Amino acid sequence: MGRPAQISRSAVVAAAMAVADEHGLAGLTMPAVAARLGVTTMALYRHVASKDDLLDALVEALLPPLPPEQASWRERLGAMAAAIRDTAARHPAIFPLLLQRPAATERSREIRDGVVAALRQAGLAPDRAARAERLISTAVLGYAAGEAAGRFDHHDRHVRDEDFACLLAAIDTLIEGGGPASGPAAGRAVPGSGG
Amino acid sequence: MGRPAQISRSAVVAAAMAVADEHGLAGLTMPAVAARLGVTTMALYRHVASKDDLLDALVEALLPPLPPEQASWRERLGAMAAAIRDTAARHPAIFPLLLQRPAATERSREIRDGVVAALRQAGLAPDRAARAERLISTAVLGYAAGEAAGRFDHHDRHVRDEDFACLLAAIDTLIEGGGPASGPAAGRAVPGSGG
Protein backbone atom coordinates (compact mmCIF):
# COMPACT_ATOMS: atom_id res chain seq x y z
CA MET A 1 0.00 0.00 0.00
CA GLY A 2 0.95 3.65 -0.45
CA ARG A 3 3.46 5.20 1.84
CA PRO A 4 2.40 8.62 3.21
CA ALA A 5 2.53 11.19 0.44
CA GLN A 6 5.50 13.55 0.54
CA ILE A 7 3.57 16.37 -1.06
CA SER A 8 -0.07 17.36 -1.46
CA ARG A 9 -2.14 19.44 -3.82
CA SER A 10 -2.21 22.37 -1.42
CA ALA A 11 1.55 22.13 -0.95
CA VAL A 12 2.00 22.29 -4.72
CA VAL A 13 -0.25 25.35 -4.92
CA ALA A 14 1.58 27.07 -2.06
CA ALA A 15 4.96 26.36 -3.64
CA ALA A 16 3.74 27.65 -6.99
CA MET A 17 2.53 30.84 -5.33
CA ALA A 18 5.92 31.36 -3.69
CA VAL A 19 7.75 30.74 -6.95
CA ALA A 20 5.52 33.23 -8.80
CA ASP A 21 6.00 35.83 -6.08
CA GLU A 22 9.77 35.47 -6.24
CA HIS A 23 10.42 34.91 -9.94
CA GLY A 24 7.35 36.24 -11.72
CA LEU A 25 4.87 34.52 -13.97
CA ALA A 26 7.57 33.66 -16.50
CA GLY A 27 9.56 31.98 -13.75
CA LEU A 28 6.58 29.92 -12.65
CA THR A 29 7.63 26.64 -14.15
CA MET A 30 6.86 23.05 -13.22
CA PRO A 31 10.54 22.23 -12.57
CA ALA A 32 10.84 25.34 -10.36
CA VAL A 33 7.81 24.34 -8.29
CA ALA A 34 9.10 20.78 -7.96
CA ALA A 35 12.56 21.96 -6.93
CA ARG A 36 11.08 24.10 -4.17
CA LEU A 37 9.33 21.00 -2.84
CA GLY A 38 12.46 18.88 -3.16
CA VAL A 39 10.79 16.54 -5.58
CA THR A 40 10.94 15.55 -9.24
CA THR A 41 8.93 17.53 -11.79
CA MET A 42 6.85 14.48 -12.65
CA ALA A 43 5.74 14.03 -9.05
CA LEU A 44 3.60 17.16 -9.40
CA TYR A 45 1.33 15.48 -11.93
CA ARG A 46 -0.01 13.14 -9.27
CA HIS A 47 -1.55 16.17 -7.50
CA VAL A 48 -2.26 18.53 -10.35
CA ALA A 49 -3.73 17.58 -13.71
CA SER A 50 -1.68 20.08 -15.70
CA LYS A 51 -0.05 23.47 -15.43
CA ASP A 52 -3.35 25.00 -16.45
CA ASP A 53 -5.03 23.23 -13.57
CA LEU A 54 -2.36 24.61 -11.28
CA LEU A 55 -3.00 28.14 -12.54
CA ASP A 56 -6.72 27.70 -11.88
CA ALA A 57 -5.93 26.61 -8.34
CA LEU A 58 -3.76 29.71 -7.90
CA VAL A 59 -6.62 31.95 -9.01
CA GLU A 60 -8.87 30.21 -6.52
CA ALA A 61 -6.34 30.83 -3.76
CA LEU A 62 -6.34 34.51 -4.70
CA LEU A 63 -10.02 35.02 -3.90
CA PRO A 64 -10.56 37.13 -0.77
CA PRO A 65 -12.34 35.77 2.33
CA LEU A 66 -15.99 36.67 2.84
CA PRO A 67 -16.43 39.54 5.32
CA PRO A 68 -18.35 39.01 8.59
CA GLU A 69 -22.11 38.87 8.04
CA GLN A 70 -23.00 41.24 10.85
CA ALA A 71 -21.11 44.16 9.33
CA SER A 72 -22.99 46.86 7.45
CA TRP A 73 -23.15 46.65 3.65
CA ARG A 74 -20.77 49.60 3.47
CA GLU A 75 -18.22 47.90 5.69
CA ARG A 76 -18.53 44.63 3.80
CA LEU A 77 -17.96 46.23 0.40
CA GLY A 78 -15.05 48.23 1.76
CA ALA A 79 -13.49 45.17 3.35
CA MET A 80 -13.76 43.10 0.19
CA ALA A 81 -12.30 45.86 -1.95
CA ALA A 82 -9.43 46.33 0.50
CA ALA A 83 -8.79 42.59 0.55
CA ILE A 84 -8.63 42.53 -3.25
CA ARG A 85 -6.12 45.35 -3.34
CA ASP A 86 -4.10 43.65 -0.63
CA THR A 87 -3.99 40.44 -2.61
CA ALA A 88 -2.85 42.30 -5.70
CA ALA A 89 -0.03 43.92 -3.74
CA ARG A 90 1.09 40.61 -2.27
CA HIS A 91 0.88 38.53 -5.45
CA PRO A 92 1.35 40.97 -8.33
CA ALA A 93 2.63 38.35 -10.74
CA ILE A 94 -0.41 36.11 -10.74
CA PHE A 95 -3.08 38.66 -9.84
CA PRO A 96 -3.84 39.50 -13.49
CA LEU A 97 -5.02 35.92 -13.94
CA LEU A 98 -8.03 36.85 -11.83
CA LEU A 99 -9.34 39.10 -14.60
CA GLN A 100 -8.20 36.75 -17.33
CA ARG A 101 -9.76 33.48 -16.27
CA PRO A 102 -13.49 32.81 -16.16
CA ALA A 103 -13.44 31.85 -12.46
CA ALA A 104 -16.77 30.03 -12.49
CA THR A 105 -15.94 28.20 -9.28
CA GLU A 106 -18.07 27.85 -6.16
CA ARG A 107 -16.03 30.32 -4.09
CA SER A 108 -16.12 32.95 -6.82
CA ARG A 109 -19.90 32.61 -6.98
CA GLU A 110 -20.15 33.06 -3.22
CA ILE A 111 -18.15 36.25 -3.40
CA ARG A 112 -20.24 37.64 -6.23
CA ASP A 113 -23.40 36.76 -4.33
CA GLY A 114 -21.97 38.48 -1.27
CA VAL A 115 -21.48 41.73 -3.17
CA VAL A 116 -24.96 41.51 -4.69
CA ALA A 117 -26.45 40.88 -1.23
CA ALA A 118 -24.69 43.95 0.16
CA LEU A 119 -25.99 46.07 -2.69
CA ARG A 120 -29.53 44.79 -2.18
CA GLN A 121 -29.21 45.67 1.47
CA ALA A 122 -28.19 49.14 0.36
CA GLY A 123 -31.55 49.41 -1.30
CA LEU A 124 -30.86 48.53 -4.94
CA ALA A 125 -33.44 46.58 -6.92
CA PRO A 126 -32.34 43.07 -8.00
CA ASP A 127 -31.39 43.93 -11.59
CA ARG A 128 -29.60 47.12 -10.55
CA ALA A 129 -27.71 45.26 -7.85
CA ALA A 130 -26.55 42.63 -10.33
CA ARG A 131 -25.42 45.28 -12.76
CA ALA A 132 -23.71 47.32 -10.06
CA GLU A 133 -21.86 44.20 -8.96
CA ARG A 134 -20.40 43.73 -12.43
CA LEU A 135 -19.29 47.34 -12.71
CA ILE A 136 -17.93 47.62 -9.19
CA SER A 137 -16.04 44.33 -9.34
CA THR A 138 -14.38 45.11 -12.63
CA ALA A 139 -13.52 48.65 -11.55
CA VAL A 140 -11.90 47.44 -8.34
CA LEU A 141 -10.12 44.56 -10.08
CA GLY A 142 -9.03 46.91 -12.85
CA TYR A 143 -7.46 49.42 -10.50
CA ALA A 144 -5.81 46.72 -8.39
CA ALA A 145 -4.45 45.00 -11.49
CA GLY A 146 -3.13 48.26 -12.86
CA GLU A 147 -1.47 49.10 -9.57
CA ALA A 148 0.03 45.60 -9.31
CA ALA A 149 1.38 45.88 -12.84
CA GLY A 150 3.21 49.07 -11.91
CA ARG A 151 0.92 51.29 -13.94
CA PHE A 152 1.06 54.01 -11.27
CA ASP A 153 4.59 53.48 -10.05
CA HIS A 154 5.43 57.10 -10.78
CA HIS A 155 3.02 58.07 -8.03
CA ASP A 156 3.58 57.80 -4.30
CA ARG A 157 1.99 54.96 -2.44
CA HIS A 158 0.07 57.64 -0.55
CA VAL A 159 -1.36 59.02 -3.80
CA ARG A 160 -2.53 55.53 -4.79
CA ASP A 161 -4.16 55.08 -1.38
CA GLU A 162 -6.17 58.21 -2.04
CA ASP A 163 -6.97 57.01 -5.54
CA PHE A 164 -8.46 53.88 -4.10
CA ALA A 165 -10.36 55.79 -1.41
CA CYS A 166 -11.83 57.99 -4.13
CA LEU A 167 -12.85 54.96 -6.14
CA LEU A 168 -14.74 53.61 -3.13
CA ALA A 169 -16.26 57.01 -2.43
CA ALA A 170 -17.45 57.24 -6.04
CA ILE A 171 -19.02 53.80 -5.79
CA ASP A 172 -20.68 54.85 -2.57
CA THR A 173 -22.10 57.98 -4.19
CA LEU A 174 -23.56 55.98 -7.06
CA ILE A 175 -25.13 53.45 -4.73
CA GLU A 176 -26.71 56.19 -2.64
CA GLY A 177 -28.13 57.59 -5.85
CA GLY A 178 -29.95 54.32 -6.49
CA GLY A 179 -27.27 52.43 -8.39
CA PRO A 180 -26.59 52.47 -12.10
CA ALA A 181 -29.57 53.32 -14.25
CA SER A 182 -31.04 50.24 -15.87
CA GLY A 183 -33.00 51.80 -18.74
CA PRO A 184 -31.66 52.20 -22.28
CA ALA A 185 -31.75 55.98 -21.88
CA ALA A 186 -28.63 55.79 -19.76
CA GLY A 187 -26.58 55.16 -22.88
CA ARG A 188 -27.13 58.72 -24.07
CA ALA A 189 -25.31 60.32 -21.16
CA VAL A 190 -22.00 59.88 -22.95
CA PRO A 191 -22.48 59.76 -26.73
CA GLY A 192 -20.25 57.54 -28.80
CA SER A 193 -20.68 54.55 -26.57
CA GLY A 194 -23.18 52.94 -28.88
CA GLY A 195 -21.01 53.04 -31.99
CA MET B 1 23.92 44.49 -51.00
CA GLY B 2 20.61 43.54 -49.42
CA ARG B 3 17.80 42.24 -51.57
CA PRO B 4 14.41 43.77 -50.71
CA ALA B 5 13.21 42.38 -47.41
CA GLN B 6 10.50 39.74 -47.63
CA ILE B 7 8.99 40.71 -44.30
CA SER B 8 8.96 43.80 -42.08
CA ARG B 9 8.43 44.56 -38.43
CA SER B 10 4.86 45.66 -39.02
CA ALA B 11 4.18 42.49 -41.03
CA VAL B 12 5.47 40.42 -38.13
CA VAL B 13 3.24 42.30 -35.68
CA ALA B 14 0.20 41.91 -37.94
CA ALA B 15 0.86 38.19 -38.36
CA ALA B 16 1.27 37.79 -34.60
CA MET B 17 -2.04 39.57 -34.04
CA ALA B 18 -3.79 37.24 -36.47
CA VAL B 19 -2.25 34.15 -34.87
CA ALA B 20 -3.32 35.30 -31.39
CA ASP B 21 -6.84 36.05 -32.62
CA GLU B 22 -7.14 32.60 -34.16
CA HIS B 23 -5.28 30.40 -31.69
CA GLY B 24 -5.19 32.36 -28.45
CA LEU B 25 -2.27 33.61 -26.41
CA ALA B 26 -0.98 30.08 -25.84
CA GLY B 27 -0.95 29.53 -29.60
CA LEU B 28 1.01 32.72 -30.19
CA THR B 29 4.36 31.15 -30.87
CA MET B 30 7.32 32.30 -32.90
CA PRO B 31 7.11 29.30 -35.27
CA ALA B 32 3.39 29.97 -35.77
CA VAL B 33 4.01 33.61 -36.66
CA ALA B 34 6.81 32.64 -39.01
CA ALA B 35 4.71 29.97 -40.71
CA ARG B 36 1.96 32.50 -41.37
CA LEU B 37 4.50 34.69 -43.11
CA GLY B 38 5.95 31.78 -45.08
CA VAL B 39 9.34 32.24 -43.52
CA THR B 40 11.68 30.50 -41.08
CA THR B 41 11.32 31.16 -37.34
CA MET B 42 14.77 32.67 -37.17
CA ALA B 43 13.91 35.27 -39.81
CA LEU B 44 11.65 36.99 -37.28
CA TYR B 45 14.60 37.93 -35.10
CA ARG B 46 15.87 40.33 -37.73
CA HIS B 47 12.73 42.47 -37.19
CA VAL B 48 11.91 41.81 -33.56
CA ALA B 49 14.39 41.66 -30.70
CA SER B 50 12.57 38.90 -28.82
CA LYS B 51 9.13 37.51 -28.18
CA ASP B 52 8.78 40.00 -25.37
CA ASP B 53 9.53 42.81 -27.77
CA LEU B 54 6.86 41.41 -30.08
CA LEU B 55 4.32 41.38 -27.24
CA ASP B 56 5.14 45.02 -26.48
CA ALA B 57 4.54 45.87 -30.12
CA LEU B 58 1.18 44.08 -29.96
CA VAL B 59 0.16 46.12 -26.94
CA GLU B 60 1.16 49.26 -28.80
CA ALA B 61 -1.00 48.21 -31.75
CA LEU B 62 -3.92 47.75 -29.38
CA LEU B 63 -4.02 51.40 -28.32
CA PRO B 64 -7.04 53.24 -29.69
CA PRO B 65 -6.71 56.21 -32.08
CA LEU B 66 -7.06 59.70 -30.65
CA PRO B 67 -10.55 61.15 -31.20
CA PRO B 68 -11.02 64.32 -33.30
CA GLU B 69 -10.00 67.46 -31.42
CA GLN B 70 -13.10 69.45 -32.27
CA ALA B 71 -15.45 67.04 -30.51
CA SER B 72 -16.77 67.87 -27.06
CA TRP B 73 -15.03 66.36 -24.04
CA ARG B 74 -18.05 64.10 -23.56
CA GLU B 75 -17.88 62.82 -27.11
CA ARG B 76 -14.13 62.30 -26.90
CA LEU B 77 -14.31 60.28 -23.68
CA GLY B 78 -17.19 58.23 -25.05
CA ALA B 79 -15.37 57.57 -28.31
CA MET B 80 -12.19 56.45 -26.56
CA ALA B 81 -14.08 54.16 -24.21
CA ALA B 82 -16.02 52.64 -27.12
CA ALA B 83 -12.79 52.16 -29.05
CA ILE B 84 -11.24 50.34 -26.09
CA ARG B 85 -14.20 48.02 -25.79
CA ASP B 86 -14.15 47.42 -29.52
CA THR B 87 -10.50 46.48 -29.39
CA ALA B 88 -11.13 44.07 -26.54
CA ALA B 89 -13.89 42.38 -28.52
CA ARG B 90 -11.72 42.07 -31.61
CA HIS B 91 -8.55 40.88 -29.89
CA PRO B 92 -9.66 39.16 -26.69
CA ALA B 93 -6.57 36.97 -26.42
CA ILE B 94 -4.01 39.75 -26.21
CA PHE B 95 -6.17 42.52 -24.73
CA PRO B 96 -5.32 41.57 -21.11
CA LEU B 97 -1.70 42.47 -21.88
CA LEU B 98 -2.83 46.10 -21.95
CA LEU B 99 -3.49 46.02 -18.20
CA GLN B 100 -0.49 43.83 -17.51
CA ARG B 101 2.30 45.73 -19.18
CA PRO B 102 3.54 49.14 -18.06
CA ALA B 103 2.93 50.73 -21.50
CA ALA B 104 5.17 53.72 -20.93
CA THR B 105 5.38 54.42 -24.64
CA GLU B 106 4.84 57.72 -26.47
CA ARG B 107 1.41 56.76 -27.85
CA SER B 108 0.15 55.62 -24.46
CA ARG B 109 1.22 58.93 -22.97
CA GLU B 110 -0.64 60.81 -25.70
CA ILE B 111 -3.80 58.90 -24.93
CA ARG B 112 -3.53 59.52 -21.22
CA ASP B 113 -2.92 63.20 -21.88
CA GLY B 114 -5.96 63.23 -24.16
CA VAL B 115 -8.19 61.92 -21.40
CA VAL B 116 -6.76 64.37 -18.88
CA ALA B 117 -7.30 67.24 -21.34
CA ALA B 118 -10.94 66.23 -21.82
CA LEU B 119 -11.45 66.12 -18.07
CA ARG B 120 -9.86 69.54 -17.63
CA GLN B 121 -12.17 70.85 -20.31
CA ALA B 122 -15.05 69.39 -18.28
CA GLY B 123 -14.02 71.70 -15.49
CA LEU B 124 -11.87 69.49 -13.24
CA ALA B 125 -8.86 70.96 -11.48
CA PRO B 126 -5.48 69.54 -12.59
CA ASP B 127 -5.00 67.09 -9.70
CA ARG B 128 -8.60 65.90 -9.84
CA ALA B 129 -8.36 65.42 -13.59
CA ALA B 130 -5.22 63.34 -13.21
CA ARG B 131 -6.84 61.19 -10.52
CA ALA B 132 -10.07 60.82 -12.50
CA GLU B 133 -8.03 59.67 -15.51
CA ARG B 134 -6.49 56.85 -13.50
CA LEU B 135 -9.82 55.69 -12.12
CA ILE B 136 -11.74 56.01 -15.38
CA SER B 137 -9.07 54.29 -17.47
CA THR B 138 -8.74 51.33 -15.14
CA ALA B 139 -12.51 50.98 -14.78
CA VAL B 140 -13.02 50.96 -18.55
CA LEU B 141 -10.06 48.63 -19.12
CA GLY B 142 -11.26 46.41 -16.30
CA TYR B 143 -14.75 46.00 -17.71
CA ALA B 144 -13.47 45.50 -21.25
CA ALA B 145 -10.94 42.93 -20.07
CA GLY B 146 -13.56 41.09 -18.06
CA GLU B 147 -15.92 41.04 -20.99
CA ALA B 148 -13.17 39.85 -23.35
CA ALA B 149 -12.25 37.08 -20.92
CA GLY B 150 -15.83 35.82 -21.01
CA ARG B 151 -16.58 36.95 -17.46
CA PHE B 152 -20.12 37.97 -18.48
CA ASP B 153 -20.79 35.34 -21.11
CA HIS B 154 -23.89 34.20 -19.26
CA HIS B 155 -25.43 37.58 -20.08
CA ASP B 156 -26.78 38.71 -23.41
CA ARG B 157 -24.68 40.99 -25.53
CA HIS B 158 -27.48 43.51 -25.12
CA VAL B 159 -27.16 43.36 -21.33
CA ARG B 160 -23.43 44.01 -21.60
CA ASP B 161 -24.09 46.97 -23.88
CA GLU B 162 -26.26 48.45 -21.17
CA ASP B 163 -23.64 47.64 -18.56
CA PHE B 164 -21.14 49.66 -20.51
CA ALA B 165 -23.58 52.52 -21.07
CA CYS B 166 -24.19 52.62 -17.32
CA LEU B 167 -20.48 52.70 -16.65
CA LEU B 168 -20.13 55.73 -18.91
CA ALA B 169 -23.18 57.35 -17.36
CA ALA B 170 -21.73 56.83 -13.89
CA ILE B 171 -18.46 58.40 -14.99
CA ASP B 172 -20.37 61.30 -16.45
CA THR B 173 -22.28 61.81 -13.20
CA LEU B 174 -19.07 61.87 -11.19
CA ILE B 175 -17.44 64.36 -13.54
CA GLU B 176 -20.44 66.67 -13.39
CA GLY B 177 -20.16 66.50 -9.62
CA GLY B 178 -16.65 67.90 -9.79
CA GLY B 179 -14.70 64.69 -10.19
CA PRO B 180 -13.34 62.44 -7.46
CA ALA B 181 -12.71 64.16 -4.15
CA SER B 182 -9.01 64.79 -3.61
CA GLY B 183 -8.91 65.26 0.15
CA PRO B 184 -8.12 62.49 2.64
CA ALA B 185 -11.66 62.73 4.05
CA ALA B 186 -12.93 60.86 0.99
CA GLY B 187 -11.53 57.66 2.41
CA ARG B 188 -14.16 57.58 5.12
CA ALA B 189 -17.07 57.23 2.75
CA VAL B 190 -16.57 53.48 2.66
CA PRO B 191 -14.87 52.29 5.85
CA GLY B 192 -12.44 49.42 5.67
CA SER B 193 -10.57 50.84 2.71
CA GLY B 194 -7.75 52.10 4.88
CA GLY B 195 -6.99 48.75 6.49
Added chain:
DNA sequence: ACCTGAACACCGTTCAAGT
Protein backbone atom coordinates in the same frame (compact mmCIF):
# COMPACT_ATOMS: atom_id res chain seq x y z
C1' DA C 1 21.12 43.14 -45.69
C1' DC C 2 18.31 39.51 -45.17
C1' DC C 3 17.23 34.71 -44.72
C1' DT C 4 18.35 29.58 -43.61
C1' DG C 5 20.26 25.22 -41.18
C1' DA C 6 21.93 23.31 -37.42
C1' DA C 7 22.16 23.44 -32.70
C1' DC C 8 21.33 24.35 -27.49
C1' DA C 9 18.92 24.93 -23.25
C1' DC C 10 14.55 24.54 -21.58
C1' DC C 11 9.59 23.38 -20.74
C1' DG C 12 5.15 20.54 -20.43
C1' DT C 13 3.73 15.98 -20.50
C1' DT C 14 3.56 10.69 -20.96
C1' DC C 15 4.76 6.14 -19.70
C1' DA C 16 6.91 2.33 -17.83
C1' DA C 17 9.34 1.17 -13.93
C1' DG C 18 10.60 1.15 -9.08
C1' DT C 19 9.34 1.01 -3.70
Added chain:
DNA sequence: ACCTGAACACCGTTCAAGT
Protein backbone atom coordinates in the same frame (compact mmCIF):
# COMPACT_ATOMS: atom_id res chain seq x y z
C1' DA D 1 -0.29 4.84 -3.77
C1' DC D 2 3.27 7.65 -4.69
C1' DC D 3 7.60 8.91 -6.74
C1' DT D 4 11.54 8.47 -10.34
C1' DG D 5 14.12 7.90 -14.97
C1' DA D 6 14.01 8.10 -19.50
C1' DA D 7 11.97 9.99 -23.32
C1' DC D 8 9.20 13.03 -26.74
C1' DA D 9 7.42 17.06 -28.88
C1' DC D 10 7.95 21.72 -28.64
C1' DC D 11 9.57 26.55 -27.84
C1' DG D 12 12.83 30.67 -27.56
C1' DT D 13 17.20 31.99 -28.99
C1' DT D 14 22.15 32.01 -30.92
C1' DC D 15 25.49 31.57 -34.44
C1' DA D 16 27.72 30.50 -38.48
C1' DA D 17 26.72 30.09 -43.09
C1' DG D 18 24.55 31.09 -47.49
C1' DT D 19 22.76 34.63 -51.35
